[in-house]
Amino acid sequence: MKLKRSERLIDMTNYLINHPRTLITSGFFVTRYSSAKSSISEDLSIMKSTLEKQQLGTIEITNGAAGGIKYLPGIGSEEAHKVVDELTEQLADPSRKLPGGYLYMSDLLGHPSTLRAIGRMLASEYMRSDVDAVMTVETKGIPLAQAVANYLNVPFIIVRHESVITEGSTISVNYVSRSSERIQKMELSKRSLQRGMKVLIVDDYMKGGGTVHAMVDLLKEFEAELTGIAVFAEGTYKGQRAIEDFTSLLNVDTSQDGQVQIKAGNYFERNFKDIEER
Amino acid sequence: MKLKRSERLIDMTNYLINHPRTLITSGFFVTRYSSAKSSISEDLSIMKSTLEKQQLGTIEITNGAAGGIKYLPGIGSEEAHKVVDELTEQLADPSRKLPGGYLYMSDLLGHPSTLRAIGRMLASEYMRSDVDAVMTVETKGIPLAQAVANYLNVPFIIVRHESVITEGSTISVNYVSRSSERIQKMELSKRSLQRGMKVLIVDDYMKGGGTVHAMVDLLKEFEAELTGIAVFAEGTYKGQRAIEDFTSLLNVDTSQDGQVQIKAGNYFERNFKDIEER
Structure with a gap:
């Protein structure tokens, strides 16, 4: 279908948002819009400069026979800080405090707009890394993953706590959750991961890191590789964590007298270090 | 920030995609782009006609003091059929057959592109309905919800099978799953639903409808209202289902000799009846 530039830019923006991190040949758009290659090139250069100006990410252009373009979503430091500030404020509401020093946060991880913002933030760190799959454990980690x-x-892969018939045969690991000190089991369908796949582990909350560590063990069982670990919130943990290298958006600091203090996690140190130090 | 029309259209498309079904005043874009109201009106009319031409939905414009625009995502009949045909083909793979007549489909509901397509299809049916929340039960229904x-x-709300401390106090119902004939329990955090909220129930698979029916009971306990029921796949069930009025994308027909036949569910009858009959 022949489209005007203004129409092409609208459709192209929609297409790229729905195909992030995917190589698209310029021939694809030439055919889609029955337009000259030169017009498409110009469209793409407007697109790239606008996305960068609005801090929505960038378009990576590769030339040559196997060349094409890739939309890499991103987020600006200012918007990212706004997201974390809003989350911090929402979590500071005293009515969220639950027995045992826990915080009610399921509603936040059930809001599409919040999930889009934190998904974009955490994904941005790994946008140029080799990631073939995201892995999490049921239940609360799923929306974030x-x-x-x-x-x-x-694809994202959900590790289960129990065998379910609809998953087929599984591989399982036992682990001790460092915070609860209980022995638990997690299992993953054999069909869900192939050997050599590069995996980003995502979870909603990490204290001692026992659960995340068990997922790392599970990756080893599948001969898959760990690319990174990203959590929504890290909680205070006295002693050596089972996991040292991870990204957290928030830090939930619970003192002995039950006071809870919410602040930004290590995300900004890991992602906007240059800007932060200015 | 002052932007040219081409830049405005790119940023506006991104903004609308990230704020579906949300009333946005035209003043918002006037301020955002430091542009005249007449330019923004023209942008929006290009946007509306392009989205409609590409069958990506529409923009609803309301005039007057409380007026503004709303992006309502949609899907065309042709694209919807393509999505269902591809799913049908993928599910027909004999290696998906599991003991007991079950089908392995967790991978499909773990692919962002598949989820975007089926999410857009199921949401389109309720785009103009009163929906305040989507509800599902853990685990496999979550990605779809x-x-x-x-x-x-x-927001989407996750009903749990067990109490977890991080959900706070809950309301629970017992039910009999018609297919397994076991008594089960489901519970939902008291904080997650308010009285009078209008809820769309979403699940991955429905046979007898016992699980969905239990979610309807749970809504009554919360004095919330049911807007509709949408499932990814309905399975063959001999006898009277606990739920009669629902939308299904796929129909998984299991015969007594273990043969499985996958076809389209009732989605097209409910959503493109006029087109289908032509």
């Missing part, structure tokens, strides 16, 4: 996978455009 | 909620831009 899906949101991150959505921006990386890779 | 999130995908639908993403297009409706409402």
